[in-house]
Structure formats: C-alpha cells, structure tokens
Amino acid sequence: MSLRIHQDHSRFKQIVRGKIKSNLRKYVQKGEMIGKKGKDTISIPIPFIDIPHFKYGHKEQGGVGQGDGEVGQQLSPGAVQPGDGHQAGQGEGDHNLEVDVTLDELAQILGEELRLPNIERRQNEKIVTQKIRYTGVNTTGPESLRHFKRTYKQALRRQIAMGTYDASRPIIIPTREDRRYRSYKLQELPETNAVIIYMMDVSGSMGDEQKEIVRIESFWLDTWLRHQYKGLEARYIIHDAVAREVDRDTFFHTRESGGTMISSAYKLCRDIIKADYPKSAWNIYPFHFSDGDNWSADDTRQCIEMLREDILPGVNQFAYGQVESPYGSGQFIKDLREAVGDATNVALSEIADKDAIYPSIKDFLGKGR
C-alpha cells in the first residue's frame, strides 16, 4: 500500500542526503561517526533541519515539573523534556535530529561527493553461491510449502464446476487433488569477493593522532569497498621491527616502541595472500599506513622488490598512506614514488592531518581499481 506521506518522506530523505553531502567533509574528518555505527546503519546528527523560530532557549526557560524531591535536587538526565509539549503535535525543542543512514547509502554519498568511479572488478563472478527462488506452483510438494490461497482457489473452482458450491453456505473443502505447492528453483548467484589487508606501522613514532587518522580513513575505505563488493573480508597486520597479524581492535590500539622494518609487514602480507586469497578468485586491496620512516635503505629496497615481484602483480591496487608525524623523515613515500609510482595499480597519498583525510580518500579510491 502506498501512503501519500511517502512523497513527503522521500523528499525529506533527499534533503537529509543533501545535508549529509554538504557536511561530508566535516563528517569525514571527525571520528565520532565511527562510534555511532550500528550493524548496517549509522546515526548522523543533522544540523539545522529544525525550522528556525524566534524562541527561547530551553535552558533559559526552565519550567514547572511534578514529582518528589527536595529543592536543589538534581533531575536525572533525560527527565527534562524540552518544549514541554505545549504545542499540539509538534516537537519543539532543542532536539538535534539524528538520522539513520545505511552504510550503503553513505558510501553512495561519499562516491557522489568525491566523484569516485565504481571499481573495475578484476575478478568477476568466480565464486558462486546458491539461492532458492520460489518461481511457481506445483501439484506436489512438501506440506510446509503448501500454497493456501491457490489451494482454496482450486477447490472453489472445482466445486463450482461440479455444481456442489452453495453460495448461501460458502464452505470450501479442498481435496487431495486441489492442493497446490510452491515450487522453487536453485539459482546460482555469482558473488565477487574482496579482501582488504590493512598494514600499519605501530613503532614509537606513530602517535595517537596518527593512528586516529588511520582509523578514520580505514572506516571510509571499508565503507566504500563494502559498497562495491558483497562479502568483503579484512585482515590486519601491525609491525614495528617485526610484523604480526592481529584482530581489528588490537590493530587500532597497539602501541609499540622500537624500530621499523616495513619489509616484515609486506612479507606477511604476501604470505597471507598466497595462503588464503588466490588471485584468480579474489579482489585484493593491501593498504599500508606509516609515518614514512624505515629502518634502512636496504629494507626499503627489499620492500620495493617484494612489491614488484610478489604483491603488485596479484592485487587490484596497492595503497600507501603516509601520515605525517613529528618524528618521521617521510622518506618512504619518495622511494616508493620513484620505484613504483608509475604503476597503474599503486596509489600513494600523504596525509598531513585530519583535514587531509578527505582528499586522501580520493587519492586512494579515485582510480577505480
């Protein structure tokens, strides 16, 4: 049933979408959205969709309440209702509108605003899942799939045809032959799979701020790639002088000290790909974040070699994000640029601060790989 309100409702949603779009840069820079993430949706506070009026600030106003309590007693949070509901059917007050947006929609908005191209899938329709689709009606089948309406229709048809239907006493009794069942077909659905392999330098020079940037950036990368691929997997590698695989939580909250051997992470990345993600079936996205400091020029050479030989040939895109830190020399990105900067499936981005996350997402995803 279509209600008239749906027109106004979708207009409202459209406006909300516009609001989100125009505030996207702000949202991207702020980490708070990540905290409000539900399973499939995210709550986004929308500023000023309240139609402004000349009115009192509720805090100035106070009001009259009802109940127990001494003078001076605090009222529990949430007990005070702005506006007091003196306006029939209208929710006046200081409420900030929070709108639930699906992650998919958010990704779409991100894509539109940053003009991101859809990803060209390297591996398509390799993995196949089966899905049941109910396609028709049959005269045989399990009772659990009995189609009541069709069964009774059939019985009615038969009774009318046989002249046993009495309109003044409309009782319909289906017989064995009247029974109808839903029939199904197994349909093969191709599904494209993709994996993100996040790598991050957690050596002493990567501070909290740097990691926060990585966290925010990876949220958006995730959101976009998930929008492009159903069944996205993510793996997490942290490294200082050695690399190890961790879960998501550890990834964002570990802090180590000591030196940096980027090659250790690339090695592990290579091994993971080799073990679990054959390039014939998977779209693969390694993302590496560091402050650009590496242990030695020799290690950097190893990294580049590994990239050229093992990693780049098998992945959709290798991305390196260099987060500026007061301690880092920032040399690594220069080396990469020189060595593999021309490769079509390499994306390099320097992220100076939170403001730079927004353009950096474009660096990473703008190629559509």
Added chain:
Amino acid sequence: MPKSLTPPLRKLKDEIEGHAKEFGLDFFDTRFEVVSYDELNMVAAYGGFPTRYPHWRWGMEYEQLSKGYEYGLSKIYELVINNDPCYAYLLESNSDVDQKLVMAHVYGHCDFFKNNFSFRHTNRRMIDDMANHATRVRRWVDKIGVEKVEDFIDRTLSLENLIDQHAPHIRRNPDPRRAEDEMKSNERVEGFKVDREYMRGFINPSEFLDSQRKRVEDEKQKAKKFPERPQRDVLQFLLENAPLEPWEADILAIIRDEAYYFAPQGQTKIMNEGWASYWHSTIMTRRALKDDEVIDYADRHSGTMGTRPGSLNPYKLGIELWRDIEDRWNKGRFGKEWDECDDLRARRSWDKKLGQGREKIFEVRKHYNDITFIDTFLTAEFALEQKLFVYGFNDKRNSWEILDREFRKVKNKLLQQLTNFGQPIIEVVDGNHENRGELLMAHKHDGQDLKSDYARETLRNVQSLWRRPACIITRYDNKGVLLRFDGQNHTEKKIDL
C-alpha cells in the same frame, strides 16, 4: 486506506456515544475511521489532515513518529480533528477496551471543541480548507517550480508563530490603504496666498515658510510611521506591506490561516486533554468497563497519566484540576468564607454538600483557556498535593534541578510558560525604520533571552520576505541589543532601552 467501522466497532461506538450524551456532553457528529499504524503515523505527521499540502517536514514528522514506535518509545492513541463533523482515528490493532477508551476520550475532545470559547471562531470546515490549501500549493508548484515554492514555505514556516496568539480569531480585512494620506502629505508648502508679488517676502517670510515646510515634513514622517501601533500579527503585516509576488502572498496567507486554526489547541492543551481524560475515565469506570477489562484499562489509563519530574503531563495536570474543581464545588470549598477560614481542621472536613461540581466544570469548560484556568483554579493545596515545582538549569553543575516549591513561584512560572503559547512576544514596531524602509520588530522581553542562533536564522527569513533589512530589538544578559540582517550580513548593536 482508512476503513469505516466494522459492525462490532459500530456497536461500541453507539454505546459510548450514548453514555457521553447521557452525561451531558454536547458534540458535533463524530466520525471514526479505522487505520493501520502506518496510516495513523501519517495522519499524525500531517497534524491530523491527510490532505495537507506537500512538504518535507511532514516526512520528517513521520520518520520520527515511526521511529518512536519502532523503538517502543511512543505510541499514538488518539487523534481528533476539530471540524464539523469531528473526525477521529482508531487504530485497527487495538483491543476493544482500548477502542472504547479512545472513543470516550474523543467525545470529550469533541465536546470541548464545540463549546470552549477559544474555538468559537475556528474554521469548522478545516478539512475542506486544508485540501484547498493543498490544491493551491500544488498549483503554484506546477507554475513556479517545486524548489522555489518549497523554499518559500520553509521561510514562511519559520515565521508561523508570529501571529497574535491570543487574538480571539483571525482578522482578515486589511486596514484601508494609505494612498489618500499619501496624496495629502504631498501638498506643497506655499504659505498664505499672495496677491501682489512684492508683498510675498512680508506675508510669507522665509522663516515662516521653513517652519511650515518642516511641519509638513514632520507630518509626512509621522504618517509614514506604520504601523501606528505595534502589531502583534507579524504575518498579517508582511502580507499587507511586504512586496510579495501573488504566489508568495497566497502561500503566506495559507500558512497564517493554518497557524490561527491550530492556535486555540495550543492555548487549551491542559484543559482539553484534562477534559477528555476526565470523560474517558468517567465513562469507562461508571459505565462502559466490563469486569475482565479492568486491568487493561487501568494499565492504559495510568500509562497516559504518568509523570516525569522534569516535565508536565497536560493529561495528568488537567484531569486532576477538573476533579479538584468538581470536588470543591460539590463541597462548597470556594467563596469568601472558605478563603478566609484558616482553621485547618475545619478546612479538611469542609463539606457543604452543594453538589454543584458537575455543573461547575461544564461552565468552566466553556469560558476559560489554560491561562485563565490555571490562574483561577490552581490553588496552593492543589500544587502541594500534586507536588508541583519549578525547575531550572544550574550552569555550575551542568544539570537540571528543582528550584522551588513555593506556590506563588510555581503558579507564576506556569502562567509564564503558557503566556503566548510559551513563545516570545514579538511585534512589528516600525515598517520604515530609520526612514529607510527597514523592518523593525521588538521582542517584549520578560526575563528570558531568545535563542540567539535561531533568532538570527529567523531574522534572515524575515528579511527575505521584506526584501529590505530586518531588525529586531531584544535583550541579551539584560542589555539592549538590535540585531539586524541586511541580506548579506548580520550585525549586532548595543542600544539603550
């Protein structure tokens, strides 16, 4: 789509209607429609009028209502429209006892709509008019384009509370145009008639002519000062004096019409909800309730009457006040003798067995609105019994707290909250401010400052209708301030009041 009543519901309706009439309620013909939850949310989003003009904010309301329901935060039980006939909605999934309760409640509202003086001048064919408004808006949308119309509605809605809230009814006839005055003040200053040219300097010395010119000029100024008296109905002022395109004026008039239609409901919320609750409880407990329905009824009723410390439930406050009035007039607890009696024991056992309670409340429901109702009938005893208090925000502790339980203060705060709908009083004081055609409004400050970001945004919308700079005088932290928006920039000037 809404369905008419099923035979069992029809039977219930006839029963409840019979009880309501028997108790002396007097209402317009009342039509119930049965709707699903989605539909009820929709109708509520439209303020009760499914035929309302298209606008995104109904969509927003709907989103919030549906969400509130999904999360189990709120559920709408009743929705009545002040119209002749009255329309009311029943939720199809409700149990019989709920339906009876809602019906009884609805008859209370319908009686109130028909009899309370605040509603006397409301449009009783509002259902038709709302549909007409929608047609007009749609026509403009077709002609002007949806973006422009919607944008204009947004700006107009921002001003919808700038009507004369407590005017008895909407005024439609504009003051006669000022063309005539304009003509008069354009006379040239010639001085006295001069027959012989050489005499001119003597008959009309230049000082005299100058003073005459000044007088005419002053008069012109004065005549240009409009409105002559401050005007509370800002929307009307804009309608008559702002350089609006015909379509803009039409939409502004629609918004103003609807604002006036809804105003009395805002002014009688406590009385009206209290009255309906009084009647649903009376009808249910005295007549309509079956034994096996008592628990469900009590559950529903107490749910409606629940209070939270930091807000006032108009249903609860209203019903208790009506009962208190009934009780006092039954026992004769009013008048000089009662007021002057300070023997506590005598007061407690005071019962003159007057039995005038019912009669009294019927009379009160006719002649009062929330302000006069509270002012007249809220007593110190009542405030104490109902545990009323004043609360406010403590900046130091960053929390709300109970400020006072003293009767006077409670009552004053309550009255203040109800005055002008709990909204600031704003008037147009000058339509030709500084002789530059700027619009000057004044906020009658009563101790509460305007929310400043909202004030700026609203001023911007006033300016866009007036098309010249718009200003408002108000006070922040007890200092006079003139806010001005000239179409580009906001400025703020300190002024002496």
